[in-house]
Amino acid sequence: MNLNYxxxxxxxxxxxxxxxxxxxxxxxxxxxITPERFDSMNFETRMITSVKSAIHNYIVLVTDD
Known part of the structure; x- marks a missing residue:
């Protein structure tokens, strides 16, 4: 496993x-149990909302070669 941050x-x-x-x-x-909970979740409703409401943002993308 070779993780890149x-x-x-x-x-x-x-x-x-x-x-x-x-x-x-x-x-x-x-x-x-409740897969329908994800029906209203997408990039705009989950990621953007979280970033805009956070006091401090530190977003890290981790990939594995």
């Missing part, structure tokens, strides 16, 4: 929209 600035998070939405789709596919 990249700090993402707030103005560049929109370039990770597809990755974020893909993660939420994966999470929904693994949910067995």
């Amino acid at each position: 990249e700090v993402i600035t707030e103005d560049k998070i929109s370039s990770y929209r597809d990755l974020s939405n893909g993660l939420m789709a994966f999470q929904k596919s693994k949910e067995h």
Whole structure:
């Protein structure tokens, strides 16, 4: 396992929209009790809302070669 860490600035998070939405789709596919909770979640409603409401932001993208 070779993990790479990249700090993402707030103005560049929109370039990770597809990755974020893909993660939420994966999470929904693994949910067995209440998968419908993910129906209203997407990049704008989850990531952008969290970033805008946080006092301090530190966004890190971790990838595995």
